[in-house]
Every structure is written in C-alpha cells, then in structure tokens.
Amino acid sequence: MTFYDFAKAVMSLPFRIMGWKIKGIENLPTEGPVILASNHVSLWDPVLIGCSVPRQVCYIAKDELFHVPLFGWVLRHLGAFPVKRGQGDTSAIRQSLAILKEQRVLGVFPEGTRSKTGQLQKALPGIVMFMEKSQAPIVPVRVSGTRKLFSQGWGKVGIVIGKPLTPEMLKPPAGVENRREWVAQKIMEALEQLPEI
Template sequence: MTLYDFIKRVFRFQFRLMGWKMQGVENMPSEGPVILALNQVNFWDPIVAASSLSRQVFFMVKEELFSIPFLGRILLKLGAFPVKQGQGDINAIRQSLGVLKEGRVLGLFPEGARSKTGASPKGLPGIVLLMDKSKASVVPIKVHGTRHLLTKGWGKLGVVVGKPLTAEMLKAPVGVENRREWIANQVMQAMSELSEAK
C-alpha cells in the first residue's frame, strides 16, 4: 500500500464518522487524463476531494508550502508539486502536462487561490492551456462543509462531482474575443452550479 492510499483510508474513515456525503462520484472517468477543477475555501477541500475518488489526484500546490520541512516532504511523496502563484510558472505547466500525458488526474483550483467567502471568482485561463495541450476533459467538483471542519463540520461535510466537460462541449461561440477566458469562466460556472450533496 502506498502512502497516498494509506492516508486516504485514514481520512475516509474519519470523514465517514462525520456524516460525509458523496454525490456524482460515478461521473469521474475511470481512466485517461482528467483535470479536476476544485473550489477551495480552506486546506481541507483538496483532502476531502481526493479522499472521495478512487484515482490518485496529483495536486498543483503553492510553492510556499514546500518550504515547511515536514509538510513539504509529505506533499512530494503524495505526488503534489509546487507552483508559483501570480505568474506564469513554466515548470509547473510542464509537470502538469506530464501528469496528464501519463493519463493521470491533475487537481487544480481554476481561480488560482482560496476564496475566503466561498464565492467563485473568474477562472484563470491556464486551465484552458492544459486542456488544449493534453486533450483532457475537465471534471468540476464542489466540496462543502469544510469551514471549521473539526468543530462544526459534523453532518455538513459533502462532495459533489460534476459530469466531465470535453473540449467539444467548451467550444467558444463565434465572435468571442478571448477564447481562453470564456472557457475558463464556463468551467467556473459549472463548478458554481453544483448543488450541495444530499
């Protein structure tokens, strides 16, 4: 058993005790390259999302976390890799494409940072670049109930996995000036339209 699988089992056990609800997990493709587009209110969101899926998710994580000695090593062992926020990070893009070209699942946050309010801002066009280069589909996913998870999250924790969005489904209409921005916002809209798991 890998470290990733062991940690996932531990968290799945804990989340089940908390009344964890999952919806739409059957929408996740069982093979092939996938870009997981995830909302993020706090650090629990990617953990809850990854624990919900049978496939391993390779997350793009802000580079500052890798400078924390113990945490940085754990993140690397779990398949995460650093990205410099607020700028075009060529190394992060190359690593992302490498994950997708191997037919794996790339986890990222299209808005580029955590939302303090939970609202969905505009998506960053980088996700479209990855789609274009890899031909991967995008699976929107919504995690809810992670605010104050350990104290107030009991019975509120849930995950909703949306249906895959393919390049064909995300073709920009004729006349759209900024294609990448339009597609990125369509992904964000698909994420925001996911209702909470019941």
C-alpha cells in the same frame, strides 16, 4: 500499500466520523487523463477530494507549502508539486501536462487561491491551457463543509462531482475575443450549478 493509499485511509477517518457524503462519483472517468476543477475554501479541500475519489489526484500547490518541514515532504509523496504563483512557472506547466500525458488525474483550483467568503471567484485561464494542450476533459467538483470543518454538523461535509466537460463542449462560439477567459467562465458556471451537500 503505497504511501498515498495509507494517507488516504488515515485521513478518511475524520470525514467518516462526520458523515461525509460523495455524490456523482459515476461522473468521474475511470481511466484516461482528467482535470478535476474544484472550488477552494479551505486547506482541507484537496484532502477531502483525494479521499473521496478512487483515482490518485495530483495537485498543484503553492510553492511556499513545500518549504514547511515535513509537510513539504508529505505533499511530494502524495503526488503534489509546486507552482510559483504570479509567475509563468514553466516547470509547473510541464509537470501538469506530463501527468495528463501519463493518463492520470490533475487536481486544479481554477480560482488560484482560497475564497475568503466561500463564494466562487473568477477563474484563472491556466486550466484552459491544460485542457487545450492535453485534450483532457474537465470534471467540476463542488466541495462543501470544509471551511469550518470541525464545527460542521453531521452529514454536512462532502463533494458533488459533475459531468465531464470535454474540449468540444467548451469550444467558444465565433466572435469571442478572449477564448480562454470565455472557457474559464463556463467552467465556473458549471461549478456554480452543482448543489452543495
């Protein structure tokens, strides 16, 4: 058993107790490169998604988290890697593209940070660059119930996985000035259309 599998088994327990639900799992490709794009309301979001899907998800996480004793070690051993926000972090970009080239799953929060209100925010264009360079499909994922995880009632925590969005499906029409911004908006619209648990 890998460290990832062990951590997944352990961290799944509280979600199971809370009656966690997973909908749309058939929409996640079983092989090939995939970009998971999720809303972000809690530090529990990547944990919930990682426990909910059968493939390992490699997350981009803010650099500061990797400097927390022990926690940073755990993150790295779960396949996460740091990004220095507010900078053109070429190392994080290269690592993201390498994961996709290896036919793996890259987890991204398009908003770039947690939403304090729970409402979807504007997406950053970085996710579009990953899609363009890798030609990987983007799979929207709606997380529910993690914002106040331990005060949720039974059965109110879980994820809904939407249908994959291919680069061809997200091709901007002629005349669009900012292509990446247009595509980023379409990704957020797909997220918004997913129901909550």
